[in-house]
Structure formats: structure tokens, C-alpha cells
Amino acid sequence: MQTVAMGLVPAVQAIDLRKSFGELHAVDGVSFELAAGRIYGVLGPNGSGKTTLIRMLTGLGRPTAGEARVLGVQMPSRTNLARIGYMTQSDGIYPELTAAENARFFGAMYGIRDPDAAEAALAVVELSDRAGALASQLSGGLRRRLSLACALVHRPPVLFLDEPTVGVDPALRAQFWAYFHELARDGTTIVVSSHVMDEADRCDELLFMRAGRVIAQGSGGELRARAGTSDLEQAFLQFSAQGPAA
Amino acid sequence: MSARRVVALLRRLVQELHRDRRSMALLFLAPIVLTGLMAYVLRGQLVTPVSAVVVNQAGQPGAAIVGALEGAMRTDGGTVTEAPDRAAADAALRDGTASIAIVVPADFVARLATGNEPSLTVITPGLEPTADSQQVISLQRAIATAVTQALPAAGLHLPRLDAQTLYGTPDSDVVDHLAPVFLGFFAYFFVYILTGISFLRERVGGTLERLLATPVSRGEIVLGYSLGFGLFATIQVLVLLGWTLLDVRVPAIGPLAAFSVGLAVPVAGSAGLAFLVVMLLALGAVSLGILLSTFARTELQVVQFIPLVIVPQALLSGVLFPVSSMPDILQAIARVLPLTYATDGLRQVVIRGADLGYGPLQLDVLVLAAFVAVFAVLASATIRREVV
Numbered sequence: 282m283q284t285v286a287m288g289l290v291p292a293v294q295a296i297d298l299r300k301s302f303g304e305l306h307a308v309d310g311v312s313f314e315l316a317a318g319r320i321y322g323v324l325g326p327n328g329s330g331k332t333t334l335i336r337m338l339t340g341l342g343r344p345t346a347g348e349a350r351v352l353g354v355q356m357p358s359r360t361n362l363a364r365i366g367y368m369t370q371s372d373g374i375y376p377e378l379t380a381a382e383n384a385r386f387f388g389a390m391y392g393i394r395d396p397d398a399a400e401a402a403l404a405v406v407e408l409s410d411r412a413g414a415l416a417s418q419l420s421g422g423l424r425r426r427l428s429l430a431c432a433l434v435h436r437p438p439v440l441f442l443d444e445p446t447v448g449v450d451p452a453l454r455a456q457f458w459a460y461f462h463e464l465a466r467d468g469t470t471i472v473v474s475s476h477v478m479d480e481a482d483r484c485d486e487l488l489f490m491r492a493g494r495v496i497a498q499g500s501g502g503e504l505r506a507r508a509g510t511s512d513l514e515q516a517f518l519q520f521s522a523q524g525p526a527a
Numbered sequence: 528m529s530a531r532r533v534v535a536l537l538r539r540l541v542q543e544l545h546r547d548r549r550s551m552a553l554l555f556l557a558p559i560v561l562t563g564l565m566a567y568v569l570r571g572q573l574v575t576p577v578s579a580v581v582v583n584q585a586g587q588p589g590a591a592i593v594g595a596l597e598g599a600m601r602t603d604g605g606t607v608t609e610a611p612d613r614a615a616a617d618a619a620l621r622d623g624t625a626s627i628a629i630v631v632p633a634d635f636v637a638r639l640a641t642g643n644e645p646s647l648t649v650i651t652p653g654l655e656p657t658a659d660s661q662q663v664i665s666l667q668r669a670i671a672t673a674v675t676q677a678l679p680a681a682g683l684h685l686p687r688l689d690a691q692t693l694y695g696t697p698d699s700d701v702v703d704h705l706a707p708v709f710l711g712f713f714a715y716f717f718v719y720i721l722t723g724i725s726f727l728r729e730r731v732g733g734t735l736e737r738l739l740a741t742p743v744s745r746g747e748i749v750l751g752y753s754l755g756f757g758l759f760a761t762i763q764v765l766v767l768l769g770w771t772l773l774d775v776r777v778p779a780i781g782p783l784a785a786f787s788v789g790l791a792v793p794v795a796g797s798a799g800l801a802f803l804v805v806m807l808l809a810l811g812a813v814s815l816g817i818l819l820s821t822f823a824r825t826e827l828q829v830v831q832f833i834p835l836v837i838v839p840q841a842l843l844s845g846v847l848f849p850v851s852s853m854p855d856i857l858q859a860i861a862r863v864l865p866l867t868y869a870t871d872g873l874r875q876v877v878i879r880g881a882d883l884g885y886g887p888l889q890l891d892v893l894v895l896a897a898f899v900a901v902f903a904v905l906a907s908a909t910i911r912r913e914v915v
Contacts, residue, residue, distance in 0.1 A: 339740050359742050367740040371733035390741035431737070 290353040292317040292439055292470035293338060298347035300333050307333040309493035310347070315472065315486075317438070320465050322481050323474040324517070325490030331474040332370065334490070335441050338472070339367045351439055363392055366437035370444050372428045376417035380408055380427050383416055384434050391435035402430040405460060422453045429460070440464065442473045446480065458483045478513045489517055496520045549828065557834045561842075568842055571854035575658070577605035577665045580616045580625035588636040595673035596629070603669060620652055620693045627651050627662045635686070639674065642684040653692025654874045656704050658849035663690065694795060694879045706771045706792045707877035708846050711805050711869040713767065716837055718760045718809045722752065722816025723829040730820060735910070745907040753813045753903065760809035764802060772798065795880030800888075804872040807895035811865050814902035821909040840866040865898040 291314035300308040308330045315321050323331050336342035337349045340357030354361040374383045384399035403409050406426040411419065416427060425445070432440060442461075446454045458480070461471050465485075473484065481487050482501045489497040489504070497504055497520040501513060508516035544550060577600055583589045597607040608625065610616040616628040630648035638645040649666065651659035671685060695703060729735040738748065773789025794801065816829075819836065823829045841847065843857055844866035850858055861867045872891035875881040881888045 341736065341739060359744065362740060362742045365740070367737065369733050369736055369740075371736075373733035373737035375734060376732075387737070387741065390738060390743050392742060 291315055291350075292352060293321075293472060294348075294350040294353075295334075295338070296348040296350070298334070298337060298349055299345045300330075300337060300342060301345045306493050308337065308344075311490075311493070311495050312347075313488060313495060313498060315470060317470050318465055318468045319485040320461055320471045320473065320483070322484030322487045323472060323490055324476070324478065324481055324487055326476055329490040330493040331476075331490055332443055333493075335367075335443050335472065335474055339365055339441050341367075363435065364437055364439060366432040366435065366440040368429055368432040368440075368442045368445050370447065372416075372424045374416045374424065374427055374431060377415065379413050379415055380419065380430075381412040383427060384430050387431040388434040393435050398434050398436075402434040403427075405433055405463075406430045407456075422449055425449055425453070425457075429457070433464070438468065439470045440472070442471065444474055444476070446475065446477070454480075478517065481513050487513075489520055491517075491521050496523070549831065553831050553834065561834055561838055564839060564842055568848050568853060568857060571857065572661075572848070572852045573854065575626075575661060575665075575852050576603065577607075577662055577669070578624070578626045579605060579607050579666065580610045580619040580628045581607060582610050582613055582616050582628065582630045584633045585631050585635045586633070589631045592636060592639075592673060592677045593631060595677040596669060599669040599672040599676070600666075602672075603665060605665070605669070616650065617693060620650060627659075627666060629666065636678075639678060639684065639686060645684065645686040646689050647686050648689045648691060650691045650693055652879075653695040653699070654878050655845070655849045655851075656701065657847075658851055659692070661849075661852060663688065695793070699793070702790060703792050704874075704878065705846075706790050707794075707801065707873040708870050710764070710767050710771055710801075711808055711873050712841060712846055712866065714760060714764050714805050714809045715812045715840075715866060715869070716833075717763065718756055718812040719816045719819075719837065720829070720833075721759065722756050722813045723820050723823070723832070724816075724826050725756075726752070726817045727820040727823055727826060727829055731824065739910070745910045748910055749814065749817065749903050749907045752817060753810055756813045756816075757806070757810055760806065760813075764805045764809065768798060768802060768805070792877070794877045796876035796882060800883065801873055801876045804869055804876065804892065804895065807892065807899055808865060808869040811895065811898045811902050814899070814906040817906035818902060818909055840864050843867070845870045865895060868894040868898075 293313075293315040295311050295313050298308055298311045299306065311330075311334060323334065325331055333342060337344050338351060338356060340349075340359070340362060343357060349356040351361060352364055375386070378386065380403060381399055384402050388395075388398045388402075400409065400412070403412055406429050408423065408426055408430060411423060416424060419427060425448070429442075429445065432442070446457055449457065461473070461483075465471055473480075475481075484501070486500050487498065487504060488495050497507070497516075499507070504516050504520075505511060505513065508519045510516050510519065579600060581593055581596065583593045585592070593609070600607050608619070610619060610628075613628075613630060616625070616630065619625040620628055628650040630650070632646070632648065635645055635647065637643075647670070649663060651662060653659065667688065670688075674685060692699070726735075729738070769789075771790045771792050772794055774791030775788040777786050777788065779785040815836075819832050820829060823832070843853070843861045844850070844864045845861065846866070850861045850867060853861065868891040872888055872895070875885065875888045875891065879885075883889065883892070
């Protein structure tokens with residue numbers, strides 16, 4: 282942990298990471314190093330390998346080749362999962378439990394003994410006043426917030442969010458990004474996948490993915506400058522045409 | 528009413544079902560397989576050879592009849608031994624060397640000769656009524672042959688059979704025999720459904736993926752599930768067992784006729800031991816539910832496993848038809864079904880009154896415990912971190 286904070290070991294690292302399903306190379310040789318306390322956006326169209334990449338980084342998928350490291354530990358590692366938060370594309374919460382019960386349950390799964398951890402996580406996403414409501418009775422947006430709270434309950438130094446703002450209205454989306462920046466300020470490394478380019482500028486750094494490869498990496502400003510365009514969407518298309526980043 | 532809309536609905540259903548190969552297969556194949564299996568069980572029922580023990584209380588005159596009886600039974604492929612008295616015959620039934628005992632009373636020959644209601648006492652174990660009645664039918668044939676041989680004149684007055692059972696009360700009925708067995712079957716069935724659907728929800732609802740992204744181990748998940756549903760199974764079994772044994776007679780009150788609450792099944796052995804057998808079966812059903820939920824994508828598909836997994840067990844495990852009278856192949860299948868051992872164990876405890884010192888019951892309990900262990904391992908193997 283100390284070495285990570287001092288920047289000696291990258292918070293998240295991929296070394297020539299590959300994952301194939303038969304003939305399909307979902308992730309096809311990806312390498313990067315992500316520093317602690319920053320927000321990274323993994324951007325690319327549907328089917329570009331974002332979810333497969335995140336699943337390998339969270340230890341849910343075993344790489345066909347290469348290495349995925351989180352906080353210096355090679356994944357999959359069960360013990361390392363206590364330091365990783367993961368919010369899936371689907372809500373992944375128990376509809377028959379209340380918001381507080383969901384948060385407490387996942388807290389227990391992460392090995393949290395602090396009885397106030399669940400309430401604290403709900404407070405972060407401003408769900409405290411609905412803590413006693415059944416998850417099934419929450420609106421779609423509130424369920425997304427609860428889902429995020431369940432990924433935060435153990436205060437992980439690294440947080441993976443797979444399309445966290447899909448189906449979320451603009452107001453709540455802005456709120457989500459406010460939470461993310463707050464967490465990053467406290468030192469949390471956040472990896473967000475999205476296929477929506479207008480969220481890109483909210484990230485500190487972007488990884489453009491296409492056909493299982495990272496075709497460009499850098500801040501929004503850098504990528505625009507390199508592509509010679511003021512539009513990130515245009516930049517993406519230009520990098521796509523050039524092929525994988527050298 | 529638009530014909531086009533109705534036809535469009537019809538077409539959509541055909542398209543959907545056509546693509547759901549499993550439902551299609553089930554619709555046509557399952558009834559064929561199940562009725563085929565049932566026909567095989569029923570038609571293939573072997574007439575198990577009688578292994579009888581005879582007590583001749585009629586002395587020298589009876590010896591001729593007994594001799595003819597023994598001859599007739601041996602011709603049918605049975606085995607016959609003689610015992611000096613009723614106690615020795617009961618002992619032979621108890622240790623399994625004989626499956627039916629016949630007592631020839633002292634006045635039997637005289638009554639047979641005069642046609643004065645001759646009767647034989649026939650004693651069966653009383654554990655499996657179906658198997659017992661098959662033995663009695665075989666015996667009746669042998670008696671008819673023997674009587675006409677030994678005393679041709681008496682041929683018209685076939686002796687009456689006074690049927691007794693070694694275990695259970697003489698007035699025990701079919702419920703007394705079936706209730707303990709159904710207790711196990713229902714616990715197994717409902718726990719499987721509950722676990723299967725509940726775990727399927729974990730798989731499709733995204734919560735399993737989320738669980739697996741926490742440091743929880745697969746063993747912890749299976750153990751947690753077993754304890755959770757084990758708790759519900761415990762309550763269910765206690766309620767069912769209570770209902771089965773309960774015998775509350777409510778006297779007539781005014782115009783209300785007297786009635787009784789509960790099945791009033793007498794239990795010869797310990798109710799605690801019966802509980803142990805059912806609990807082991809239910810814990811195995813938890814793991815079976817987790818295991819089979821791997822192969823289902825919808826709750827409907829969990830239900831579809833019932834005719835494939837549950838019904839054949841009901842047919843083959845001795846719940847309805849005795850295992851001993853099934854064709855060899857089916858007997859071999861029955862021997863790997865956990866329900867077979869639970870059925871036998873429950874009969875041993877409730878009807879025979881066996882305790883844990885009794886060998887066959889030990890085997891039942893050991894096999895059920897092994898079933899729990901093996902299926903727990905298989906179930907945790909299906910909870911993979913890598914869900915493709």
C-alpha cells in the first residue's frame with residue numbers, strides 16, 4: 282500500500298494482456314500502467330473488449346496470456362479482492378433486501394467489521410434517507426446509486442466501474458462524476474468504462490479501445506492535439522483508422 | 528378482433544418455442560421417457576422367488592402338506608427352510624434369511640380334510656407392502672398346487688391366509704407405509720426447487736458476479752447456502768414430521784362430528800433418527816439445486832429439471848415400487864440414487880424401529896452423508912470465478 286501511494290508500483294498494470302474465446306480475441310495484447318488517485322476512462326464501442334478487460338483486472342476472468350496486476354498483486358487473487366471495488370453493468374443487488382441490508386451484506390463479504398461502514402457508503406451516494414427501503418422499490422437511478430455504494434462499502438483503493446452511468450439521467454450522471462472526483466481526491470484509483478464520449482473529459486486520462494486493443498492513451502487534451510481535432514469522437518475515429526498505438 | 532394480430536401472436540409463440548430447443552425436447556421427449564420408464568418398472572417387475580420359512584405345528588399329518596408345499600415352491604424357484612417354532616421363524620425374517628414365514632396350525636389338516644375353514648398364518652416383514660404382497664401371491668400359487676397334490680379331495684376348499692406382519696401394527700394401512708417415505712421425498716423436492724431458483728437468481732441477477740468479485744470463497748458460498756436452506760429444511764422437516772406423527776382426536780361437539788388432526792402414523796424407532804435421514808437428504812438437495820442451476824438460464828428451466836431429475840427418482844427409488852422387484856439395470860440405477868437410501872432408511876427407522884446399531888441403516892446414513900459431501904464439492908466446482 283505504501284509503495285503504491287508513493288508511486289513506485291502502478292495501481293493497475295496490464296502486461297501484454299490477452300483473452301481469447303476460441304477464434305475471438307476479445308482482448309488482444311493490452312499493456313498499460315495506471316497511477317494511484319486518478320480517474321481513467323476506458324472508452325470504446327460495444328464489443329471492443331472493455332468488459333473483458335475489466336473482468337481480468339478484477340480477477341473474474343483468467344487471461345489467456347499476459348498479466349493483470351492490481352496494487353502490485355497478480356490477478357486473479359482472492360485476498361487482493363478486499364482492496365478492489367467493482368460495480369457491474371447490471372445492478373447486482375438483492376431486490377428483497379433493503380438498501381442498508383444490501384450494503385451491509387457486501388461489507389461482510391469484503392470482510393468489513395465496522396458496523397458504520399454500510400451507512401457511510403450509503404451517505405456517499407446520498408441514499409441515507411432511503412436506507413430502509415427495499416431495493417426492489419427504488420427507482421432505476423437510485424438502484425444504480427445503491428450498486429455504487431455496495432462497491433464502495435470497503436473503501437477500496439482501486440475501483441472498477443463497468444459502464445456505471447448507462448441508463449442514468451443527466452442530473453444523476455453529473456452527481457456520479459462528483460462522487461468519483463471526491464473519491465479520487467481521497468486517493469482512490471478509478472477505472473471507468475464507457476461507450477459515451479461526452480463523459481471522456483471528466484476523466485484524468487483516457488484509454489481508447491477498439492477490437493481488443495488500446496489504440497491511444499493520454500488526457501483528453503493530449504489526444505485531441507495528437508489527432509489535430511477539437512472533437513474526441515473525431516479523434517477516436519482517426520486513431521481507429523491508424524491502427525493500434527505504437 | 529383482428530385475425531392478423533392473432534396470427535402474429537401465434538407465429539411469435541411458435542418462433543420462440545422453436546428456438547427454445549430444451550422446452551421443445553421436454554414437451555415431446557420427457558413424456559415418452561417417463562412413461563417408458565414407468566412401463567419398464569411395472570412390466571419388468573420380477574416375480575421375486577419366495578424365500579420362505581415354514582413352521583409345522585400339525586405334526587406328522589402336516590408333514591405331507593409341508594413337503595408338498597416345499598416342493599411346489601422349489602419348482603417356482605423359491606427356497607424353503609423349516610423352523611421349529613414361531614420365534615425362530617420371526618428371527619429368520621428379522622435377519623433377512625427369509626422373506627415370508629408360514630405357520631401350519633395344529634388343526635390344519637383336520638380342518639382341510641373336512642372343509643372346515645382351514646387357515647394358514649402368513650407373516651411378512653411389513654416394510655414394503657408391495658414386495659410383501661408379491662410374495663404372498665407367489666405363495667398362494669404354491670399352496671394351491673400343494674393342497675391339490677397332498678389332498679386331492681380338499682382341492683375345493685383352499686385355505687384362508689391369515690396375514691400378519693413382523694413390523695408395524697396389524698391394522699397398519701397404506702398411509703402408515705407411504706407417509707414416512709413421502710416425507711423424505713417432499714423435503715428433497717421442495718429444497719431442490721427453493722435452492723435451484725434462488726441460486727439461479729444469483730447467477731442471472733448479476734449478484735453472483737458481484738459476490739465473486741469479493742474475497743468470498745466458493746466453499747463459503749456453498750456452506751452458507753447449505754446452512755441457510757438447511758435452516759428452512761429443518762423447519763419444514765420438523766413441521767412435516769410433526770404432521771405425520773400427530774394424532775389429535777377432536778370429539779364430537781354438538782352437531783359437529785368427531786374428527787382427527789394429523790396423519791397419526793405410528794413410529795417404531797426414534798423420530799430424531801428419522802429427522803437425521805431427512806436432513807441429510809435435504810442438505811444434498813441444496814447442493815443439487817446449486818449444481819443444476821448451472822445448466823439453467825431461466826426459472827422455467829429449473830422447473831424443467833423436475834421431470835428429468837425428480838420424477839425418475841420417485842419411480843426408481845422404492846417410494847412406490849420395491850427396488851428388489853425391478854429389472855437388474857433399474858436396480859443398478861436405483862443404487863446410485865440418494866432417494867433410494869433415504870427411502871430405505873426411513874422405512875427402517877419408522878416401521879422396523881431400527882437404531883444406528885443396525886447395519887443396513889448405517890449404510891443408508893453413510894451413503895446419504897457421502898451424497899451431501901460429493902454434491903457440495905460438485906456444486907462449488909460449478910461456481911467458477913470465471914463466468915464466461
